[in-house]
Amino acid sequence: MGESAPLRLLSRTDLIDVPFPPAAVVAAVEQAYRSLGAGTAANPTKLTVGGVHDRSVAYAMLGRDTARGVVAMKTSYTFGPDDDRGGKRYTTMIMLYDDSTGAPIALLDGSRIGxxxxxxxxxxxxxxxxxxxxxxxxxxxxxxxxxxxxxxxxxxxxxxxxxxxxxxxxxxxxxxxxxxxxxxxxxxxxxxxxxxxxxxxxxxxxxxxxxxxxxxxxxxxxxxxxxxxxxxxxxxxxxxxxxxxxxxxxxxxxxxxxxxxxxxxxxxxxxxxxxxxxxxxxxxxxxxxxxxxxxxxxxLVLTDIAVAHDLARRAIELGRGTEVALWV
Structure with missing residues (x-):
């Protein structure tokens, strides 16, 4: 199923105005911490790589939240981290998978999540x-x-x-x-x-x-x-x-x-x-x-996963994003 299910792409524009009240965000983040505290979630150490001459820095973070039934990967990339003249570029993305079916859920721009x-x-x-x-x-x-x-x-x-x-x-x-x-x-x-x-x-x-x-x-x-x-x-x-x-x-x-x-x-x-x-x-x-x-x-990436999962669900319910048959 995971190989044939379409992937929902959710851009920054798709997500920017999706309603997500602060109380709901706090609840999602608290749930992630409770899962980690209860041992039903995994938050491994992030991987880091620096670029040539410190031109860039990148991170990769993987997490699993059993209570949500979600596995996700977050990546972030900063080009020109010390550039104060307008050349700095920062992008972050989160890929969500349904860990009960194996199907991809969505690939999201991560700016609003943070x-x-x-x-x-x-x-x-x-x-x-x-x-x-x-x-x-x-x-x-x-x-x-x-x-x-x-x-x-x-x-x-x-x-x-x-x-x-x-x-x-x-x-x-x-x-x-x-x-x-x-x-x-x-x-x-x-x-x-x-x-x-x-x-x-x-x-x-x-x-x-x-x-x-x-x-x-x-x-x-x-x-x-x-x-x-x-x-x-x-x-x-x-x-x-x-x-x-x-x-x-x-x-x-x-x-x-x-x-x-x-x-x-x-x-x-x-x-x-x-x-x-x-x-x-x-x-x-x-x-x-x-x-x-x-x-x-x-x-902690688990908190990003919790917010991303709820935000993606809210966006999909509103019909946001584009489905891509990436594995067909």
């Missing part, structure tokens, strides 16, 4: 580590991840009611406001000029800025009992070194991709617990209200 999956992971990290009664959040950055941060945070943490944003790009700030209003028209966004001062008033600080940001919130800026989550940039290494507890989606991935957070001696603060174990109830995120917690958000 834009949805990452803020959902942050929302779960926040849910598992926030101090009880925490009501304020500061988001640093207005790029793709900054724009999706608040709707997903609120889906898992509805008690947050002071929503602060620091950004320097007017279009990005407007996009964050628009995305928040689309999902929560009753919520107000507070723009701040001094992110380090605002961090001292926040129960949660989310660093989503790009690598060019000049913002680096330090450990001494943070309020007692606060949680910081690093997605991109905006948090200084001291927020990790000075944390009372460190949580990661994957300690192994943090050891590889978090090297810029290492201390002066080159060592990285060890991870105390991983998110799959928190969700499965085998570990706790916070041990007391006064702890300052650092959480590191790096992607």
């Amino acid at each position: 834009a949805l999956r990452t803020p959902a992971v942050s929302a779960l990290l926040a849910r598992e580590t926030l101090r009880p009664g925490a009501r304020s959040v500061l988001v640093i950055g207005t790029g793709v991840q900054g724009r999706g941060a608040l709707p997903h945070l609120l889906a898992a943490n509805p008690g947050l009611d002071r929503l602060m944003l620091y950004g320097t790009h007017p279009d990005g700030i407007a996009a964050v406001q628009e995305e928040l209003a689309r999902h929560h028209p009753d919520r107000e966004l507070e723009l701040v000029d001094d992110p380090r001062a605002a961090a001292g008033q926040a129960g949660l600080v989310l660093g989503t800025a790009g690598p060019a940001t000049q913002v680096a919130v330090e450990a001494d800026d943070l309020a007692p009992g606060s949680t910081v989550i690093l997605v991109g940039y905006g948090l200084a290494p001291s927020t990790l070194a000075g944390a009372d507890r460190v949580i990661a989606t994957s300690a192994a991935q943090m050891a590889v991709t978090g090297r810029d957070l290492a201390g002066p001696d080159g060592t990285l603060r060890p991870v105390d617990a991983e998110l799959p174990d928190l969700i499965a109830g085998r570990a706790v995120g916070r041990q007391d209200e006064g702890q300052r917690i650092f959480a590191y958000n790096s992607g």
Whole structure:
């Protein structure tokens, strides 16, 4: 059956406006972590290859989610990773297979999947580590991840009611406001000029800025009992070194991709617990209200698979995409 079934191609245009509410995205990502925590999913180490003279970098990631009955492969390719003059190119794709029938499900452009999956992971990290009664959040950055941060945070943490944003790009700030209003028209966004001062008033600080940001919130800026989550940039290494507890989606991935957070001696603060174990109830995120917690958000392909699977299903139900008889 797998050799004769048509393959559904779902382009960026096919997927860009498929409805996928933040609460549903968070639920899909949480299910993936539960599967991993329960041992019913596999998330092998990614394969990496660098190009000649560091011209490009590519990754391949394979995963199986038995609960969903899905096997998938994600590939990502970046050309000119250090090109700041407009020559950088990034593409990512996910191939889904039905592991109960052997049939291909779809080949998807992966850009929207990452834009949805990452803020959902942050929302779960926040849910598992926030101090009880925490009501304020500061988001640093207005790029793709900054724009999706608040709707997903609120889906898992509805008690947050002071929503602060620091950004320097007017279009990005407007996009964050628009995305928040689309999902929560009753919520107000507070723009701040001094992110380090605002961090001292926040129960949660989310660093989503790009690598060019000049913002680096330090450990001494943070309020007692606060949680910081690093997605991109905006948090200084001291927020990790000075944390009372460190949580990661994957300690192994943090050891590889978090090297810029290492201390002066080159060592990285060890991870105390991983998110799959928190969700499965085998570990706790916070041990007391006064702890300052650092959480590191790096992607696991299983979460991409969960989001891609649900997004593909929603797109196919809408009649999106093109069927290709690739194996005929």
